[in-house]
Amino acid sequence: MQCIRCDNITLNSDAEPFYRCPVCCRQFRLHTNGKLVERWLGPISTVLYPVQYDSLPQAKAAEMAEQLYQATYGHVKTSFRRFTPEQLTYLIQELELELNSPVQQVADILKSRASEAELRAYMAQLVMQLKHKIAAC
Numbered sequence: 001m002q003c004i005r006c007d008n009i010t011l012n013s014d015a016e017p018f019y020r021c022p023v024c025c026r027q028f029r030l031h032t033n034g035k036l037v038e039r040w041l042g043p044i045s046t047v048l049y050p051v052q053y054d055s056l057p058q059a060k061a062a063e064m065a066e067q068l069y070q071a072t073y074g075h076v077k078t079s080f081r082r083f084t085p086e087q088l089t090y091l092i093q094e095l096e097l098e099l100n101s102p103v104q105q106v107a108d109i110l111k112s113r114a115s116e117a118e119l120r121a122y123m124a125q126l127v128m129q130l131k132h133k134i135a136a137c
């Protein structure tokens with residue numbers, strides 16, 4: 001099994017169906033369809049989890065951007081865990097990487113109700129709004 005982000009790197013097998021790349025350290029899950037996707041609790045699943053049951057998650061992009069911002073720079077409790085600014089930057093980078101050079105079906109990471117296109121539009125909206133908030137502070 002090869003890493004879907006790195007060239008010609010064989011993944012290490014954790015307990016099935018989980019894999020880890022020895023070079024980029026990304027963790028994957030082998031979906032029952034035979035394709036690798038990000039393992040749960042990775043950056044993409046972090047933003048997909050709260051909209052898992054929404055068929056039109058774009059409607060919640062602004063709210064989720066605000067919550068992620070608050071989970072990093074604010075003092076109010078949100079549905080997300082706390083992030084350091086570096087962790088939030090990493091999360092944004094990983095979302096942008098997947099949006100700009102897709103290597104997986106993000107709809108397969110969780111059992112999302114929304115379509116692949118809708119989820120990607122949600123991710124793009126969320127990233128845009130979050131970057132805007134960070135730039136304004």
Ligand SMILES: [Zn+2]
Pocket residue numbers: 003004005006009021022023024025026
């Ligand atoms: Zn890798």
